Amino acid sequence: MQKILLIEDEDGMAEGIKDALQPHGFEVSHARNAEKGEELLDTGTFSLVLLDVMLPGRDGFEMCRLIRAKGFTVPVIMLTARSEDIDKVVGLEIGADDYITKPFNVRELIARIRAMLRRTGNNKETPDVFLFGHVKVDFNSRKVFCNNEKVNLTGTEFDILKLLIDERPNVISRDKILNEIWGYTFFPDSRIVDTHILNIRKKLECDPRSPEYIKTHHGIGYRFTG
Secondary structure, eight states, X not given: OEEEEEEOSOHHHHHHHHHHXXXXXXXXXXXXXXXXXXXXXXXXXXXXXXXXXSOSSSXXXXXXXXXXXXXXXXXXXXXXXXXXXXXXXXXXXXXXXXXXXXXXXXXXXXXXXXXXXXXGGXXXXXXXXXXXXXXXEETTTXXXXXXXXXXXXXXXXXXXXXXXXXXXXXXXXXXXXXXXXXXOSOOSOSHHHHHHXXXXXXXXXXSTTSOXXXXXXXTTEEEEOO
16 A cells, blocks of 8 residues: 555544545555654655645645655645635745645545656656756656756656656647646646746756746747757
């Protein structure tokens, strides 16, 4: 069974999620706050984290920052009761891979989780190491270096970069990125893609505002030119 860490302070919500996921082959460990979640993450191995935004004490945004600061690349799906777009964008900018707004359909949640976990099953032929500019991408270890310094990409950022490299020099539409990386095409807008692209540029491009390698084709998508 694949192990999922659920950080959620509402016991009823947590029990409902656990009951829904377990029949589908997921083992769920529940933490009621960020501190317990951190403890479980430090001592266990998880395939994915479901992280509520509105936690007591340290909130979900702070916890997501901590997960990435510690170097964990585990996919993070944020659970939020907020509908404001800015909150969703903030979550993505600090390292979340996806988000789902409460109340949500359990089948959709399961689809999102499976899509996240399916990404590592991409069998496209890719060289073990790919170099461009001052960047080295090691596909076997899933590590990226810029000027010989390790760059901490999230799992989703790495997979988007790999997709762009695999498909070079073609332009890849936002819809294709959504489908290939997240596994669904019904997402309400493409800002989740744009935010992840911006994060990758900030980490790898010398001038993110005038990128040399990840080009935007307005109204279509993105193209890798390295």
